[in-house]
Amino acid sequence: MYLPAVRTLEIVVGPGNSVEQQDMRVACGLRLHHRLTKPANDRIDQIAYVFMDRVDAQAHLHELWLRELQCWYVDERGKHRLDADYHPTPTPPAWVANLKANEVNDA
Numbered sequence: 001m002y003l004p005a006v007r008t009l010e011i012v013v014g015p016g017n018s019v020e021q022q023d024m025r026v027a028c029g030l031r032l033h034h035r036l037t038k039p040a041n042d043r044i045d046q047i048a049y050v051f052m053d054r055v056d057a058q059a060h061l062h063e064l065w066l067r068e069l070q071c072w073y074v075d076e077r078g079k080h081r082l083d084a085d086y087h088p089t090p091t092p093p094a095w096v097a098n099l100k101a102n103e104v105n106d107a
Helices: 021-037 054-066 094-106
Strands: 008-013 046-051 070-075 078-081
Touching: 008 021, 021 046, 021 054, 046 054, 054 070
Parallel strands: 008 046, 046 070
Antiparallel strands: 070 078
């Protein structure tokens, strides 16, 4: 569904469905094409995935966030955006923890 007032394309994702990374890349390509060509009508500046289930939205949040694709879910109170306040904390790989442990043991 296209929302012309905010130049946003909403892609609705039904309960239990998943969004493949290939689909996310296609969405990013479409957004880039519109940014470069600046069409006069129906220009897309944002793409939002709207999930009918919060658990499904949470499962896709990080991958959508990485691609600057909006992540929303719908419940009985309305539509809610998850990615606006999402700030992931990186988890260091195991070798970093091993280095830190060795530094403590050597001291």
